[in-house]
Amino acid sequence: MSESGPQHPRIGVFGGTFDPPHIGHLVSAIDVRDRLELDTVILMVANIPWQKAGSRRISAAEDRLDMVRAAVADVPGLVAGDHEIVAGGPSYTADTLAGLQREHPEAELFTVVGADAAAGLATWERFEEVVERSTVVVVDRPGAEADPAPLPGGAEWVRIEVPHLDVSSTDLRARIIEGRPLDYLIPPGTLRVIEERDLYRDGAAEVTS
Ligand code: ATP
Ligand code: MG
Numbered sequence: 671m672s673e674s675g676p677q678h679p680r681i682g683v684f685g686g687t688f689d690p691p692h693i694g695h696l697v698s699a700i701d702v703r704d705r706l707e708l709d710t711v712i713l714m715v716a717n718i719p720w721q722k723a724g725s726r727r728i729s730a731a732e733d734r735l736d737m738v739r740a741a742v743a744d745v746p747g748l749v750a751g752d753h754e755i756v757a758g759g760p761s762y763t764a765d766t767l768a769g770l771q772r773e774h775p776e777a778e779l780f781t782v783v784g785a786d787a788a789a790g791l792a793t794w795e796r797f798e799e800v801v802e803r804s805t806v807v808v809v810d811r812p813g814a815e816a817d818p819a820p821l822p823g824g825a826e827w828v829r830i831e832v833p834h835l836d837v838s839s840t841d842l843r844a845r846i847i848e849g850r851p852l853d854y855l856i857p858p859g860t861l862r863v864i865e866e867r868d869l870y871r872d873g874a875a876e877v878t879s
Contacts, residue, residue, distance in 0.1 A: 682781075684714065684782040689728055690737045690870075691738050691856070692856050694837040695741075697832060699713060702780075703748070708780060715731065715754065717731050717754045737863050741857045741860045764796040764799040767799070783808055784811040785814035806828070811834075846871055847871060
């Protein structure tokens with residue numbers, strides 16, 4: 671018998687910059703939810719992604735949040751998370767998990783990362799707190815080792831195989847600048863937000879400082 675349900679919700683936290691969200695994020699989140707029988711996967715939009723700050727201009731948090739909201743609008747069990755934006759400041763998963771635990775004291779939490787992000791897990795701010803508060807879930811990503819090096823303290827993690835989709839927000843921003851097709855790579859609702867707000871086309875996001 672699964673302990674899931676309203677009493678003991680199983681909640682996945684899939685953090686990212688989502689600049690913009692794409693099929694790789696969505697397929698991963700949907701498959702993790704299915705395989706681990708999670709009630710919800712929160713696509714948690716980073717406020718200030720500390721690992722990216724300074725390397726390029728990140729789109730406004732509200733724009734990224736609205737793009738993710740549009741992406742998950744029709745997908746059962748996926749929601750956009752604004753916790754880190756509401757909290758303000760740099761976004762650390764350890765703090766986000768602590769906040770979610772206060773919000774849902776009975777919940778079991780899962781921290782979902784792509785294999786590229788998994789490789790850097792040990793450098794995360796208060797990583798040991800992330801491991802204490804959640805089960806780490808690693809999804810495949812082309813170009814990254816499928817398995818992270820052993821986690822500090824021998825922390826357990828779970829690997830979920832997902833279709834290998836060689837798609838990144840970086841490539842998609844380049845496609846937008848170059849006027850190349852985006853269909854099926856970015857959900858239609860998200861494309862509408864990008865068009866309405868004329869995001870990315872000026873290439874400002876690629877400027878390095
Ligand atoms: P950027 O190119 O700007 O870094 P990204 O495509 O890597 O964007 P992020 O917002 O940085 O997207 O990633 C958020 C999370 O999603 C990370 O854990 C990352 O590993 C994972 N992820 C991103 N793209 C994929 C993909 N194609 N397959 C599996 N996981 C992915
Ligand atoms: Mg990335």
